[in-house]
Amino acid sequence: MHVVLPDGKQLDLPDRATGADVAAAIGPGLARAALGLRVDGRLSDLLTEVPAGATVQILTGRDSADVIELQRHTLAHVLAQAVREHLEAEGHAPTSVRLGIGPVIEHGFYYDFDLPRSLTPDDLEAIEERMRAIVAADLPLERTVVERDAALARYRALEDPYKVELIEDLPEDVPITFYRQGGETGFSDLCRGPHVPRTGALPTHFKLTSLAGAYWRGDERRPMLQRVYGVAFADAAALEKHLWQLEEAKKRDHRKLGAELDIFTLDDDIGPGLPLWLPRGTIIVEELERLAHEVESAAGYQHVRSPHLSKEQLFIKSGHLPYYEESMFPAMVIDDQKYFVKPMNCPFHHKIYAARPRSYRDLPLRLAEYGTCYRYEDHGALMGLMRVRSMQMNDAHIYCTEAQFEAEFMGVIELYLHYFDLFAIDSYVMRLSKHAASGLGKKYVDEPELWIRTEAMVRSALERGGINFVEAEDEAAFYGPKIDVQITSAIGREFTLATNQVDFSQPGRFDLTYVDEDGQRKTPLCLHRAPLSTHERMVGFLIEHYAGDFPLWLAPEQVRVVPIADRHLPYATEVAERLTRDGLRAEVDGGNDRMNAKVRSAELKKVPYIVIVGDTEADAGTVSFRSRKEPQRNGVPLAAFSDHLARHARERAGQVEGLT
RNA sequence: GCCAAUGUAGCUCAGUGGUAGAGCAGCCGAUUCGUAAUCGGCAGGUCGUCAGUUCGAAUCUGACCAUUGGCUCCA
The missing domain is CATH 3.10.20.30 (Beta-grasp domain)
Incomplete structure (x- = not known):
């Protein structure tokens, strides 16, 4: 050959x-x-x-980008060998260490184990040491192809249900391969490869990073295994850089900055996932609301309001009960009637639609509300502002005809893009989530042909709009396909931010109709959309996105006025009053600290402009400022300064043009 | 919900069986200062909660609660 x-x-x-x-x-x-x-x-x-x-x-070694993949994969096996040796050394039987899977992931690898006892962080250190010994021993790897029956027999003898299941699930025509390191008596594992040829070819620049539980094959009904995560890099500098980036990311964590900048707090007496907005955080939320209100009003939306509670009947009609019930707070009974706290605004908006007969002339009807919803999220899923139980949706429902659908759908996508441009969000993935036929009647409304038709409508709208997107099977909403925007937060977790969902089910369930030109009653389509996500998640994201250094228009406190001595307090107050009159958020630091300390504390709160006023400024009616947005300036006339800031805040500028 | 770790003052943390500590923040006083910490004083904690072991528990044990890292789920 x-x-x-x-x-x-x-x-x-x-x-x-x-x-x-x-x-x-x-x-x-x-x-x-x-x-x-x-x-x-x-x-x-x-x-x-x-x-x-x-x-x-x-x-x-020169092809490090490729080789590191092999090395990470082999390190997963070395980890498994080290874990087995570690527990054997304690007297546990080798067969009591059962192996799940050990794949390569971004930056490293993990391995899932079923073990006779729980591992602790101390174990990780000991295991890492054993791994280094295995690397130093330079064990050769061997690959063998094994007959399916022989492989099954081997794992049945070891009473290992996991590997037996993996082998059973492999297609008949795939050869079953094992990799062994360290010869006849060495460590052997079912694996399709590829690997480096010997453990001596592994970098020593790896680190076991964490310990976690993980369901076997990601299924919550199956046993929970212990997962050990590790990172590995080709050289020491890359590992150092990775660890440094993790440290940097921690500094941007919205939970840390949220506390430091007095944005939100959580209190045990209130409950998990129920954040309190502090005054500074409330300013940010209200700026977002003002933004949304302006943008939506210009785009033909009307704003409505609805209660937080309703009788169970509403959610039976919407179809949320019973399928969504486990995500809702339990019912309360009032006057022998069950009431639920709303997990969504849509049923209320449908009722607003139904409050009067509708003509085709009313469509598209766009109803917006930033209503607070309550969802009983799994305790373990909660996370700062990003995953909460009380959330203010940036919600609206658009009722339209099928002919209007594409324009309305693209109008929503354009809203997203407008917001992303405003916030300088440039890294995201748009995802078209589709149904799976197997979920019809359970996870999804049982309307096979409507699913196929609406998915095609969404796809063609996106394609004609020139929007890049990926398709995701089996991730649709209950009532229709959706477009989600996935972003990665500063601390590396993926979240859905904006969403735009097609609903061909609820309008029918609520008997929503309009009278068309031809005098016929017809059922409208509905779009559910939340381009700014929930205000909780959006603020959480923005904190991390800006590292707390908000653009002027979003900054809770835009100007801190620092008088040099007490005698400058009247002028400092005059400056703040002028700024406030121009619509800016300004505070005077009248405490008895030295000026340097006041500058420092304003910097720690990341106030964009710190104005310093002393004799020179008071006499001339000027200000001197240092800023996080532009170079320091002294002796700027107060009026010019105030106009400069007010203009940038009004325009929601992302960048500030330096004052000339 | 599941697996694991953590929980001491507003924040960051020390304190491993013998009466709760520091720095910062806060309050009071002095200082009135030119672009990231002036000095002094005062006050602040049922050591997450509830049980248990003990003559004695922040410290040992158990249950629960919360947070964090994952898994599942999702805006």
């Missing part, structure tokens, strides 16, 4: 040659340096046979 090298040359080899044979045939130096290979572009390893005629590229 022969293979093709990257330069196009053909290399003759005996049949069943492995990657290592290819490297050896090219030269002894390369054979020593080789760590893996790409076969027809796909990552493979030296232990695997190369198919005849394939294009083969040998990877060495």
